[in-house]
Amino acid sequence: MNSWKDKFPKDLQEKIAEVDEMISGRLNEITEQELYNQQRVLELYRKHRVAEEDLVGSTGYGYDDVGRDKLEKIFAEYFKTEDALVRPQIVSGTHAIKTCLFGVMRPGDTLYYMTGMPYDTIQEVIGIAGDNPGTFKEYDMHFEYTPLLENGEVDYESCGKFLEEHPDVKVIALQRSRGYATRDSFTIEKIKRMIAFIKERAPKAIIFVDNCYGEFSETEEPTFFGADLLAGSLFKNAGAGIVKGGAFIVGRKDLIAKCAAHLIAPGSGKSEGPTYAYLRDFYQGFFMAPHTTGQAIKGSIYAAALLEKLGMDVSPKWDAPRTDLVQTITFGAREPMIKFCAAIQHNSAMNAFVDPVPSYMDGYEDEIIMASGSFTEGSTIELSSDGPLREPYCLYIQGGLSYEHVKNAITEAAFETFYK
Incomplete structure (x- = not known):
């Protein structure tokens, strides 16, 4: 041979x-x-009685899209959250992150990255890199971060001081993957510690996790331990190479409603958003x-x-x-x-x-x-x-x-x- x-x-x-x-x-x-x-995925597909009619998709406004609504329930249950948005209208992981941040933040609010400077495309969204329209700067939203220690770990002492001095910080973000940094990506065990730290020192803050590249990489996800909002791409892990586009957001029901209002329109929110021929790929991709x-x-x-x-x-x-x-x-x-x-x-x-x-x-x-x-x-x-x-x-x-x-x-x- x-x-x-x-x-x-x-x-x-x-x-x-x-x-x-x-x-x-x-x-x-x-x-x-x-x-x-x-x-775990198989049990959810069986529980929700996934069937051929769920794969059809919708057109126009996307009203009464039973397959879309069922898939979002499956995502929410897998990540142990209250609600989810799983949409072809979200074009990338960066778009999903932007939808989360602009959905829950308002002028005067502060976004704080506990895991150091975010990667390049998020710097563009914030407005600290590039010269683009529609960034945080235009909306008077603020950004702060604490650099990581030399060994790539979170500087808990400095983070604690920052949160003590800024008790009204609106969103605390955790970037799971390394991006273009040389640090190690943060394991679930480390993220679990970060979430506990935040809940003790800033209980009113929204804990957001950029989960890109992370889904199914371990047997647990950040939302299992209290993350309020999490975003990822469907043409990365969660779509298994089958899904051609789209992204997802999971989290608290009130926060998902705000994200949906920002993504689509106030008053429409989750009830709109056609899925065309995407649903078959979405269901099969998440299963694989x-x-x-x-x-x-x-x-x-x-x-x-x-x-x-x-x-x-x-x-x-x-x-x-x-x-x-x-x-x-x-x-x-x-x-x-x-x-x-x-x-x-x-x-x-x-x-x-x-x-x-x-x-x-x-x-x-x-x-x-x-x-x-x-x-x-x-x-x-x-x-x-x-x-x-x-x-x-x-x-x-x-x-x-x-x-x-x-x-x-x-x-x-x-x-x-x-x-x-």
Whole structure:
């Protein structure tokens, strides 16, 4: 029997074999996580009697869309919240976050990030980067943050002082994923501590969590422990690579009503919003999400183990806790980062013949290199890699619809970058 490894040099084949043996136990743990999360989703589909008629969708205003309403009940129950918005009209995770913030904040209110400076696109929404219309500045809404400690952890002492001095802060935000930072993403255990800290010191504040890349990455979610509002993308984890667009928001019923009023219109809110032909993908994607997310995480574990054996600085390590899809590799120089990213593109299902070229993108201040041979544009539950071309030259690898694809692509990229 021929092996997919035969094309690689003997040294690389040996490293692959060592990695396979080393990570086998960790992969089994992820399989158990997939099983647990899949069981919870299956029980909800059975409880709510999901049927063919729920997949039809609606047009026009979207009144009496029973499939949409049922799906939102399923999302709310999975995240253990009172209500949800699951809509194709929310175009991205950033749009979902913006909808939350503008939905619940008013002129004079303050947004406070306890997890350091948010990533680039949220800086644009706030107005501290770029020169765009419609930012916080135009609405006299304020932004504050406390930098993280040097080890990437929350500075609880400084956060406590800030909350003591600003008792009327309206929204306290927690960013689960690292974005384009080099810190570790925050595990649920760490977010649980943050939420408890906030509830003790600022009980009236709305606790908002940016959950992008995080759904189904563990067996618990931030809303299980008291987060008031949470947002994520449907063409990332929660859509399993099946959903073509849209995003979701879950949380307290009164806050979801405010978000719906901002998204659609006061007086219409949740009652409007057609779903066209989206519902079949939404239902199937959410059903597949536990498995697909697990496949992507397994791929990240393999990537971390193999690339560390090749002398690279990786984060998280292969045996570290995982709380999202993001795997970083630090190259320390521009050219190998571009070369590795190009190899990921060349081992994608779509546009494998394309060479990624560093360029400036809306929402980012530095040149970005990006490989994304995905079936859905921007679908980072599918294998992609990207990063800003700035020190220390970190490439951020996300996703993978199957472990087998990630393993092939990462190995090919390692071969192209380090053996040629």
